[in-house]
Amino acid sequence: MDLHESNGSGWMIRELLHDAGALTVIVPAFNEERRLPRAIHDIAGFLRSQDAEFEIIVVDDGSRDGTADTVAAFQAQDDHLRLMRLPQNQGKGAAVKAGMVGARGDVLLFTDADQSTSIDQLPRLLFPLLRSGFDIAIGSRAAKGARIVTGQVWYRQKLGKTFGVLAKLLLVRGYADSQCGFKCFRREAALAIFPYLTSNTALFDMEVLLLAARRGFRVAEVPVVWRHDPDSRLVYDLRKALAIVRELLRLRREWKVVLPARADVSAWSLNGSGPVDEHRVCQEHHLTR
Structure with missing residues (x-):
């Protein structure tokens, strides 16, 4: 049985979640009253079905x-759920940072309220953390073996590709997908990274990867299944596009380094029996100064 083909169904999921210890799932939310009920239901239901020890922080x-x-309303029925409130809208990076710093778990995951990457993909990220010695595992929509079930409309795809080119030129070259909203951390890695974030925008993912590399953490890039939500909260306009470019330039000035394109490749199978096919690899990245 292979984790990447079965999502780790059966005994392996329970074993991974048991080995993870306490799990914290962080869901950043801005005007998400309509989508949150399903997200909370799906996340809590999956983790309960696997007898996991967990908390969900919205x-x-x-x-x-x-x-x-x-x-x-959900808290009144479920003591696994916690609510944290920021006094004003600060951006996704600020919300994820607050959740990570306030988390109680041993393994910390952040995921989007639209569940474009479903919680049932979590075992794919736990495997490199708990079986292969990685500190961080990030979901990837572009790594070999990833599957996009429902794609974005053409103009979002074009904007995403343009952003990716700029990001690789200025900051992060070594990852197929730095922006997927499904990332998992050992507690010690999260607490060595998130308190030091300066970006509150969607670019916080890149700063996370830069900080991880500077601190010597091992990062696995893991292919996941992804479904675009047509009711996405992301709205693109010229003002926001310019703000993103300015933020990229700010991070570039502050870091004065680009994460190198060179990557050491690690791979595994579910039973640890040896190498797996090329599409099941996860890439390990290091920052060299």
Whole structure:
């Protein structure tokens, strides 16, 4: 049985989650009252079905709708759920940072409220953390073996590719996909990274990878299944595009280094019996100064 083909179904999922110890799942949320009920239901249901020890932290990033009330209603029925509230909208990076710093778990995952990468992909990320000595595992929509079930509309794809080119030129060259909103950390790695983040925007993922490399953490890039949510909260306009470019330039000035394209490749199979096919590799990255 292979983790990347079965999602680790059966005994292996339970064994991985048991070995993980306490798990924290962080969901950043801005005006997500409509999508949160399903996300909370799916995340809690999956983890309960595997007898996992867990907490779910929803970080309300200054929402103007009923996001906080929605979470409070679930809290009344489920003591696994916690609500953190930021007094005003600060950005996804700030919300994830708050959740990571306040988490109680031994293994910490952040995932999006739209569940474009479903919680059932978690065992793919736990495997390199718990069986292969990695400190961080990041979901990837572009690594070999990833599968996109529902793609974005053409203009979002074009914008995403343009952003990817700029990002690789200025900051991060060694990853197929630095921006997937499904990343998992050992506690010690998370606490060595997130308190020091300076980016509150969607670019925080890149700063996370730069900090991880500077601190010598091993990062596995893991192919996942991804489904685009047509009701995405992301809105593209010229003002936001320019703000992203300015943020990229700021990070480039502050870091004065680009994560190198060179990567050492590691691979495994579910039973540890030896090498697996090329599409099942996870890439390990190091920052050299």
